[in-house]
Each structure stands twice: as structure tokens, then as C-alpha cells.
Amino acid sequence: MKKPALKELANAVRSDLKECGxxxxxxxxxxxxxxxxxxIVHVAAxxxxxxxxxxxxxxxxxxxxxxxxxxxxxxxxSKGSLIIKYASHIRWAGGDFPPxxxxxxxxxxxR
Amino acid sequence: xxxxxxxxxAFLAVAGLAAxxxxxxxxxxxxxxxxxxxxxxxxxxxxxxFGQDQNYGCDLSHATLTAWxxxxxxxxxxxxxxxxxxxxxxxSGGPSVCKNLTPRNYIVSPDGGGNIKTADLVVATQDLPIxxxxxxxxxxxxxxxxxxxxxxxxxxxxxxxxxxxRVRNAVCPSWNDFSMKETCTLKKGTVVAVGPTQSKTRCDLxxxxxxxxxxxxxxxxxxNELQVHLNLRSRLAADIGxxxxxxxxxxxxxxxxxxxxxxxxGNAHAPGGSGxxxxxxxx
Numbered sequence: 001m002k003k004p005a006l007k008e009l010a011n012a013v014r015s016d017l018k019e020c021g022x023x024x025x026x027x028x029x030x031x032x033x034x035x036x037x038x039x040i041v042h043v044a045a046x047x048x049x050x051x052x053x054x055x056x057x058x059x060x061x062x063x064x065x066x067x068x069x070x071x072x073x074x075x076x077x078s079k080g081s082l083i084i085k086y087a088s089h090i091r092w093a094g095g096d097f098p099p100x101x102x103x104x105x106x107x108x109x110x111r
Numbered sequence: 112x113x114x115x116x117x118x119x120x121a122f123l124a125v126a127g128l129a130a131x132x133x134x135x136x137x138x139x140x141x142x143x144x145x146x147x148x149x150x151x152x153x154x155x156x157x158x159x160x161f162g163q164d165q166n167y168g169c170d171l172s173h174a175t176l177t178a179w180x181x182x183x184x185x186x187x188x189x190x191x192x193x194x195x196x197x198x199x200x201x202x203s204g205g206p207s208v209c210k211n212l213t214p215r216n217y218i219v220s221p222d223g224g225g226n227i228k229t230a231d232l233v234v235a236t237q238d239l240p241i242x243x244x245x246x247x248x249x250x251x252x253x254x255x256x257x258x259x260x261x262x263x264x265x266x267x268x269x270x271x272x273x274x275x276x277r278v279r280n281a282v283c284p285s286w287n288d289f290s291m292k293e294t295c296t297l298k299k300g301t302v303v304a305v306g307p308t309q310s311k312t313r314c315d316l317x318x319x320x321x322x323x324x325x326x327x328x329x330x331x332x333x334x335n336e337l338q339v340h341l342n343l344r345s346r347l348a349a350d351i352g353x354x355x356x357x358x359x360x361x362x363x364x365x366x367x368x369x370x371x372x373x374x375x376x377g378n379a380h381a382p383g384g385s386g387x388x389x390x391x392x393x394x
Contacts, residue, residue, distance in 0.1 A: 027313055029283065029313065029314075030254040030256075031256050031286060032225065032226075032258060032282065032283070033226060034213075034217040034218070035262040036256060036262055060344065060348065062334055084348070092254070105328040
């Protein structure tokens, strides 16, 4: 099987995932699920990475941060959900998330 | 690197976000034709004695409310006696009178998922104090978006001990350092979802951690602690003020864990706090 075209992936994410309340990286919830809802306001294929710009907070003081997935592999996009099984690296808002050795959890789960 | 595939699986019943009626922003129920709308948050003339709920947009004017039984959940009798049951929020959906209801799978989680196990939609028949603990700013080993001042999850009991509050509400350490407390009044006639705490596993993740504190628990058991869900998503302070009033903020001092080792790539640069104007100041 060929590697996914990142632009194709970006288009699928753009179409099917408008927001999420759960951000799981390597199986861990990096935020409390659905305490905040994050709008996915921009999706782009940048080099070998998929980049999602997430926006959240009240209208008076919106915040935005980038979620970057390097070398995404085995991706499942559905209405309201994105699962990326493999990645060489994930960066979220300045935080660095290298793969967990031996972990069977997906690299990223958004829903 | 494994071979990659894209599988676009349309319309899986994962979250149903696009179809969820509760997420049209600031959506307000329209008054029925020929009938005057009830005053916001106030008493109506119908069977329940209440009009339009401002949290989930429930029209209570003709709703039938029944006695609410907390079951095994921990809730002071003084609070339980001021709550009436609108409906159990079952997997088949919420009551049709609610137009801005948060999807159930945003509230109720399976084992290990945190938040609550089951949900009842209850109405505050009198003003009630409501509490939340949150993070003043990102902290060592937190994520970039730790709990903000006005998030979804609240409590009817004032937090006392950080450790006890964390364990009873299954709050992962990286989500919230409990550095601040918020106390508000939930206005009578407001509908909220309540339920007992679901278990949470995999609390082991802390980005930008050279090493997470050794005494951070990884797993939390389910408990009978009652949690309260509010729909504060993308709401203006003025709108929130229609159901949350008299809000007061205070620091919650005291260390809960042993200090984490300093990280050279710490996230102290990240902006902190929600900066949201206090709701209810005009009430």
C-alpha cells in the first residue's frame, strides 16, 4: 500500500472533524475530556507533517495552538473522530510527545 | 514506518458532532407560535413552575418534574432537596424540550474514561451554590490547556482537600493543579446534568516533564461523588450570567504533590487562565 497523500488526509480531516473534546496522545488524555471543546480551525499538510490548529475558550479570549503530527500512518477519519495509529513524533502547544516504546495505543485520537 | 492507509469512514456513530443539535452556537429555542415565551431563567406559568432554562435550552414551561433520588451519590441533603428530575439522560437521547443539550457521550464515559458514569438531567428549584477547582496557568507537567475557570465540570460540594477532591472526582494531575477555586450561584430554573464519578485510567502523561512527580497517581477508581455538567462552550459571559451568578474567585493554596523536577523545556511560556470575564456580575 502506498503512503497516504498528506493533502488528501488534510482534506478528509477538514471535512469530517470540526471540533473535539478529547485529545489522546499515545493513549493518554492531555486534557480532561470534554471540559473544554476545541474547534479545529485550520488543517494543513506541511512537509511530512499534518498540522491542526485548535481554538478554544470563550469568545472574549480565544486561544489557539498547533497540534503537529510528523509522519502520520494508518489514519482513520470518520465523522467526529480522527485516529492516527503511527507517527514519528507529535507536538502539541510546545509539548513534545515522542513515541512510547512498545505502546499499542494510537499516536493520536481526537473526538 | 508502517505502510499507511487512509480510511474515511463516514457516519460512524462516534460522536455525531455534525448532527448534534446542541452545538449550534448560542442557539436559543424559538418560542412556539402563538405562545408568549417564558422569562429567561424565571418562573413560568406551566406545570413545572419554570420557564426557559439557559444552560441546555430546555423549555420547562410544560415539563413534568419528579422527585430526584441521588441513589448512592454523595450530595448534601440541603442540595438534593432543591433538585427535581427532568429526565434520565439515557443512550437513546435527552428530552425533546431541550434544544441545546450537550451530547451524552461528551458527559458520560465508559470505564476508565473519567467524567461521570450515568447522567440525570435535574432542575434547580432554588438558587444553589456551585463550585469548581481550576488552574491559574499551565504548570510543570501540565498540558497547554489545563482546566480553565469556566469549564464544563462543577460540584455541589465545596472542595476541601486537594487530594480528596482529586481522588473523589478522578481528576488527572496533569489536567488541573487546583490552584484556584470558583464559587457561583446556580440560578433556580436551570437544568444541569449530574452523575457519579467514572473511573479514570492512564493519568500518566505529562508533556514537558523531565520526570513526573513520583506520587502522581496513574489510575482513579469510580466514586459516588456527584459531578455537575454545565454547557459553557463558546458562551459569552453575559449568557453564562443568565444561569451562573455571584461568582467569586479565590486562590487555593497548598502543595498537593512533591515538586516535579525542573524541565529545561518547561511550558511556562504558555499563556494561562481563561481570561473570561466573570459571568453574572450584572445580576
